[in-house]
Amino acid sequence: MSVAQDPFSLSGKRVLVTGASSGIGRQIAITCSQMGAQLVITGRNTERLEATATALHGEGHTAIPADLSQQQGLDLLADQAGALNGVVHAAGISKLVPFRLISKSHLDEIFDSNTYAPLLLTKGLLARKRIASNGSILFISALSSHSGAMATSAYAASKSALLGAMRSLALEVAKQGMRANCIAPGYVRTPMLDGLGQGGGNMDALFDLTPLGMGDPEDVAYASVFYLSDASRWVTRNYFILDGGLSTPMDIYA
Numbered sequence: 001m002s003v004a005q006d007p008f009s010l011s012g013k014r015v016l017v018t019g020a021s022s023g024i025g026r027q028i029a030i031t032c033s034q035m036g037a038q039l040v041i042t043g044r045n046t047e048r049l050e051a052t053a054t055a056l057h058g059e060g061h062t063a064i065p066a067d068l069s070q071q072q073g074l075d076l077l078a079d080q081a082g083a084l085n086g087v088v089h090a091a092g093i094s095k096l097v098p099f100r101l102i103s104k105s106h107l108d109e110i111f112d113s114n115t116y117a118p119l120l121l122t123k124g125l126l127a128r129k130r131i132a133s134n135g136s137i138l139f140i141s142a143l144s145s146h147s148g149a150m151a152t153s154a155y156a157a158s159k160s161a162l163l164g165a166m167r168s169l170a171l172e173v174a175k176q177g178m179r180a181n182c183i184a185p186g187y188v189r190t191p192m193l194d195g196l197g198q199g200g201g202n203m204d205a206l207f208d209l210t211p212l213g214m215g216d217p218e219d220v221a222y223a224s225v226f227y228l229s230d231a232s233r234w235v236t237r238n239y240f241i242l243d244g245g246l247s248t249p250m251d252i253y254a
């Protein structure tokens, strides 16, 4: 396999990013466009999705609004996405709910958007042969899938499920030269995190534990570019914790 002169370039690649109407997905789409990719972006809120489309660099991008918790939305996106070299599953939701209060409807709501949507969308794209033979499939999981956090059992479980599914998927698509990986971010400044703070989470205490402080969407976007580019052509079934050092919080300076 040959790599472009700049192995980190996304020039000539067409990349689908879900959750592109806000936060991390929005920044992944913008950064990918800056690295030369042509984007297919999706989200539910058409106004914010259009704002992301306007912020993209270069030409030829496509915005497809869709609710990915509905089969209709998944089918529409898989039908209209066209040929792809990369897919980033960044869409997701989060709610703080203590374990004693979880219910089937809460689990369904979280799993529909965080787990079933990325898995079923991937299935739909593969079934329609939308992803090129050297394509890269990237799931945005979360640090809590690995470490757990208070009142996030449904969310953490929905994100852990991506890890197991990705490892199996990566084996199945390797023969076609496709790769599948997960990025698990720690705390990143986005509207989702603002919502958790307003929902009663003691976020400041968690931020204080992070040696490099809170992350920005750009930090996840830069890692995503690596996973989408030919620079990561030998990287698959990989689970990358990107957390500013939070998951090993021993304070050796104390």
Ligand SMILES: NC(=O)c1ccc[n+]([C@@H]2O[C@H](COP(=O)([O-])OP(=O)(O)OC[C@H]3O[C@@H](n4cnc5c(N)ncnc54)[C@H](OP(=O)(O)O)[C@@H]3O)[C@@H](O)[C@H]2O)c1
Pocket (backbone or CB within 6 Å): 018, 019, 020, 021, 022, 023, 024, 025, 042, 043, 044, 045, 046, 048, 066, 067, 068, 069, 070, 089, 090, 091, 092, 093, 094, 112, 113, 117, 140, 141, 142, 143, 184, 185, 186, 187, 188, 189, 190, 191, 192, 193
């Ligand atoms: N922020 C963090 O600290 C953090 C840490 C670890 C992992 N993550 C993960 O990173 C991803 C992005 O999070 P974020 O912080 O950027 O959140 P965000 O700002 O709330 O953005 C979430 C995005 O997901 C989309 N989305 C949610 N449910 C959807 C559905 N059913 N169908 C289609 N689109 C849907 C939203 O679309 P609309 O707004 O258009 O409805 C929005 O574009 C999520 O998967 C999240 O779990 C975030």
